[in-house]
Amino acid sequence: MTPSAAASAGLAQRAAPELPNHVPLVAASRGEVLESIHYGSAVLLDSHGEIITALGDQQTRFYPRSALKPLFAVAILRSGLELNGEQIALAAASHSGSERHQQVAESTLAAAGLRVADLGNSTDLPYGVAERASWLANGGTATQLAQNCSGKHAALVAMCKHNGWATENYLDPDHPLAAALRDIVEELTEERITTISTDGCGTQVYPLTLTALARGFAKLAQAAPETAEGRVAASMRAYPELVAGEGRDVTDLMRAVPGAVAKDGFEGIQAVGLPDGSSLAVKISDGSDRARMPITIKLLASHLGDQTPGALEDLATSPAMGGGQPVGELAAL
Template structure:
């Protein structure tokens, strides 16, 4: 077998090759529509635009708004798909650590210890990680971390579980660990191919995510398809193993007090993952998939529209009401709301 080092071009390990001919759809603004509005005493104070789609198990559109076929960067909502690729490449972990592999975690002790354990299981240390350094993502976790006199580290960064597993897969396959983020490394080629298979579409563009991982542009339609496939997959498949691990350990996927963790706890069988810049993905056990993109990247707008879409799909039996949105306050009293705009 030819070694990856023999075939890889000379290029920085953490940078994707720049595109000289961008996809035509990337040079214009997608046709987003108003999705979420904040009111204050009946007056609409601000509006978040975006797009979404909900599809059935056959890929047929149930609900949509805006331009769900426009390419966008799914950011961390790609992590469950990347985890599928890692399992197909030989990764074998306890379910809690597999959930951490697909996580944008809060940086709690259990998350940092989990990432360290993945490395230890494969004879690695934190020195093998190539992700960026950061403080814990969770507010409470970050405050406690700083009170203890700590600074940014790779284990505390919210993608450390994914990176620990990527480095570990290189050990399993005899691939060079130190170059595991290079877009032509055999690991990243496999990840790209698996994402293409699950979304049913080729990447429209390639960039680099905040943690340093190659980042592929796909449509909301393609991402909804992928999440429907994961959520409905057989338990013994790579897709089913990732989905079940995330559903059984939602606190490892995000953290206590995080809306994605609460969403998976609220609806049995539901698979959920967020992503920076206003992404929310949901898969349902019957194969339906939901994908939401808030155009301004506003994190607060993800959940109101996601909850309303799930209600329109007949998913909510009242369990999602606490997740809909926090109240808009005036003098400590509720004077408005953050609400889905299209369903009023």
């Protein structure tokens, strides 16, 4: 058997994965034709954690990716590590890599007597479009500090130093940090973690149902201010520009909706908690970043009704351009 034939045989024998029951959520139109359709799943919970709206698959577990960061930040504060509001917000962030973002991450390290060299995250250019352009124009290269997860990693390694744990191997799955993060995610989401993988930056990531993810954000958003959860929520609300960055939709959403706690994640994840205890979570099937916000805003508007801020309109749709003119739009179905 030739190598190519053997490879084909191996693929044929491999069991087909069980596909999630996603449904159409967002479509891009051009003229009178639907040009592209994004499938996915979403859930909206009321203040008691009961489902108001369920779209698509509510049983399959998806990786929340960076939407886990605010939950991790709770574990960091519960460990006893002292952080100020900016440092907490950046620990929960996928930041754009601006000078301010990098300075806050460095301040977290410096307060713990650590250096940039103690970070264990991957290197990257700034995530924000404008921040990346400026960085490259000034001769910048991919670094750990510029990478969008550096605030989280700075806080995690500082947490290890505070607890007397080894800092050089803090990303190892058998490190005490791993158990601390897993335990807090299970507590806040009320869902048992059954498998573990590794996120792009090197930390562990756990699959959750959308209901569990939404439940975790509800607990953040309605927490008493003196609790670790309440401090994370207050810091994100006070510094939304640190949670993402200027011109980023998550920052704009938190500015528009009083009391909202919002976080996106790679591969089409969005979670939002509101101070009344209602919450939502979204997963876009193809991982498209552009489809997160239209369905998120539609669910928020259905829940807020007449109280929906007008500023959300700009996040609900985006134009399809033709010859420099809008000829269609991206919008929730």
